[in-house]
Amino acid sequence: MSIPHFRYIAPQTLEEAIGLLRMAKESGKRARVLAGGTDLMVQLRAHEITPDVVIDISGIKRLSRVDRMGNEIQIGPLVTHASLATLDLIREYAGVLSEAARTVGSPQIRNLGTLGGNIVNASPAADTIPALVILDARLALRGPEGERILPITDFFKGPYQTVIEKDELLTGVIIPLPSLNGRAVFLKLARRKAVAIARMNLACMLYYDRQKEIFEWVRLCVGSSTPKPVRMTQAEKVLVGNAYTDDVLQEAGRAAAEQMVALSGFRSSTAYKKPVVGDLVIRAVHLAVEKG
Amino acid sequence: MKNGVLGEETLTISMMVNGESVVRDVPVNRTLLSVLREDLGLIGAREGCGVGECGACTVIMNGKTVNACMVLAPKADGATITTIEGLSDGEHLHPLQEAFIEEGAVQCGFCTPGMILSAKALLDENPSPTRLEIREGISGNLCRCTGYQQIVDAIELVVNRTEEAKA
Ligand SMILES: Cc1cc2nc3c(=O)[nH]c(=O)nc-3n(C[C@H](O)[C@H](O)[C@H](O)COP(=O)(O)OP(=O)(O)OC[C@H]3O[C@@H](n4cnc5c(N)ncnc54)[C@H](O)[C@@H]3O)c2cc1C
Ligand code: FES
Ligand code: FES
Numbered sequence: 001m002s003i004p005h006f007r008y009i010a011p012q013t014l015e016e017a018i019g020l021l022r023m024a025k026e027s028g029k030r031a032r033v034l035a036g037g038t039d040l041m042v043q044l045r046a047h048e049i050t051p052d053v054v055i056d057i058s059g060i061k062r063l064s065r066v067d068r069m070g071n072e073i074q075i076g077p078l079v080t081h082a083s084l085a086t087l088d089l090i091r092e093y094a095g096v097l098s099e100a101a102r103t104v105g106s107p108q109i110r111n112l113g114t115l116g117g118n119i120v121n122a123s124p125a126a127d128t129i130p131a132l133v134i135l136d137a138r139l140a141l142r143g144p145e146g147e148r149i150l151p152i153t154d155f156f157k158g159p160y161q162t163v164i165e166k167d168e169l170l171t172g173v174i175i176p177l178p179s180l181n182g183r184a185v186f187l188k189l190a191r192r193k194a195v196a197i198a199r200m201n202l203a204c205m206l207y208y209d210r211q212k213e214i215f216e217w218v219r220l221c222v223g224s225s226t227p228k229p230v231r232m233t234q235a236e237k238v239l240v241g242n243a244y245t246d247d248v249l250q251e252a253g254r255a256a257a258e259q260m261v262a263l264s265g266f267r268s269s270t271a272y273k274k275p276v277v278g279d280l281v282i283r284a285v286h287l288a289v290e291k292g
Numbered sequence: 293m294k295n296g297v298l299g300e301e302t303l304t305i306s307m308m309v310n311g312e313s314v315v316r317d318v319p320v321n322r323t324l325l326s327v328l329r330e331d332l333g334l335i336g337a338r339e340g341c342g343v344g345e346c347g348a349c350t351v352i353m354n355g356k357t358v359n360a361c362m363v364l365a366p367k368a369d370g371a372t373i374t375t376i377e378g379l380s381d382g383e384h385l386h387p388l389q390e391a392f393i394e395e396g397a398v399q400c401g402f403c404t405p406g407m408i409l410s411a412k413a414l415l416d417e418n419p420s421p422t423r424l425e426i427r428e429g430i431s432g433n434l435c436r437c438t439g440y441q442q443i444v445d446a447i448e449l450v451v452n453r454t455e456e457a458k459a
Binding site for chain 2 (some may be wrong): 003004005006007008009010020023024027029031034036037038041042045046052053054055056082105106108109111112141205
């Protein structure tokens with residue numbers, strides 16, 4: 001299908017971009033931010049969106065940076081999945097994000113698609129989101145009134161719904177450096193086109209103390225199974241302080257499945273997803289413990 | 293901004309395409325793929341799905357493979373682009389093109405330009421990939437005909453030939 005008619009502008013600075021968003025908002029124009037375009041182009045072609053103006057932010061250089069600042073790393077929203085997968089700084093301090101980015105789409109999509117686009121598009125199946133949730137990421141949003149920073153879990157209202165204002169840009173993703181030396185795993189169920197529901201992913205980070213034979217700490221987040229991304233706290237509680245045994249793993253799997261059902265209600269996909277969530281949790285914990 | 297109007301409807305874009313500098317006025321709502329095919333007559337990049345899934349439209353933009361159907365034309369302003377037409381020098385085929393023919397990796401040929409460009413980008417970055425790495429490298433390119441075996445064989449043939457030439 002053809003692409004709808006719109007105007008295009010490519011600001012070179014953040015201030016300019018925010019000024020344009022504000023002007024569009026004040027004059028009642030529908031503006032759309034364009035980063036890599038891998039979600040936006042599909043939506044344009046399907047005429048799901050018909051903006052008056054497309055504001056291409058990809059020329060704003062400072063939004064492509066990755067910096068280490070004290071005990072945090074700051075990732076610009078324009079950093080591509082291909083870069084997340086290969087950059088040393090990310091692999092070392094946010095390995096689970098690297099692993100998640102590596103599974104996105106195809107090499108071509110990873111070369112175009114950005115971290116910021118993945119977050120703001122807010123698809124329940126977005127692969128970087130569960131990784132960012134367990135990394136305790138915070139998002140920096142910038143609008144005409146200045147900057148606000150919020151935990152990633154406060155950013156989403158529901159599938160494809162976020163708290164970002166029409167005149168705000170996502171300007172940075174802040175990840176605290178892990179104080180504990182954990183092991184991380186990202187798992188994704190292969191996408192079967194015929195069964196779109198079969199898309200699920202999971203990010204897991206944990207530290208298992210082999211001397212004391214207990215899980216010291218565990219963080220789990222399962223994507224596209226709950227209305228908003230959340231940690232699987234029930235399963236985490238089952239594991240922490242306990243030993244790595246079959247019984248404990250099974251119990252954690254059950255706890256995750258129950259939390260998922262409680263959060264999402266009984267939707268048609270829930271029946272299918274319930275046992276799958278449990279299995280994913282068990283597999284991820286197993287793989288993370290085996291990592292060392 | 294003029295009279296409350298933001299942005300442009302048409303832009304002049306300049307690119308280096310296959311080593312030649314190209315300047316065109318294009319409506320901003322077109323894709324790089326349509327500019328390459330319709331304005332520049334470079335029809336090697338194909339339109340299969342139009343939504344990033346099939347890879348038939350793959351080109352190399354600033355050293356990286358992209359789906360040209362996903363790139364809005366104004367984004368290509370200032371870019372360096374290689375399409376399949378830029379691989380051979382007009383007389384000799386590129387080693388990948390030769391190997392694809394030898395291994396029977398070209399059947400209907402629809403996927404071939406994109407496939408070869410993905411293979412080129414892979415080999416530029418990693419000259420001796422494993423079969424698994426080759427499969428990953430071409431995972432964004434769908435082929436309905438070959439079952440991929442011959443394609444992986446062809447890419448491996450180029451890897452082996454390059455290594456032999458060096459030894
Ligand atoms: C074939 C195909 C396969 C895919 N496979 C996967 C997959 O396996 N996993 C996955 O998670 N995703 C996948 N995607 C989806 C997509 O590639 C990702 O979500 C990508 O990260 C989007 O980034 P982008 O830069 O292309 O976003 P764009 O399309 O440019 O933008 C997406 C949305 O975010 C907004 N936006 C972007 N940046 C900002 C910003 N800084 N501030 C404010 N708003 C912003 C845009 O306005 C738009 O609404 C796939 C897409 C395709 C076409
Ligand atoms: S036509 Fe571009 S990916 Fe299919
Ligand atoms: S040769 Fe026909 S699609 Fe690949």
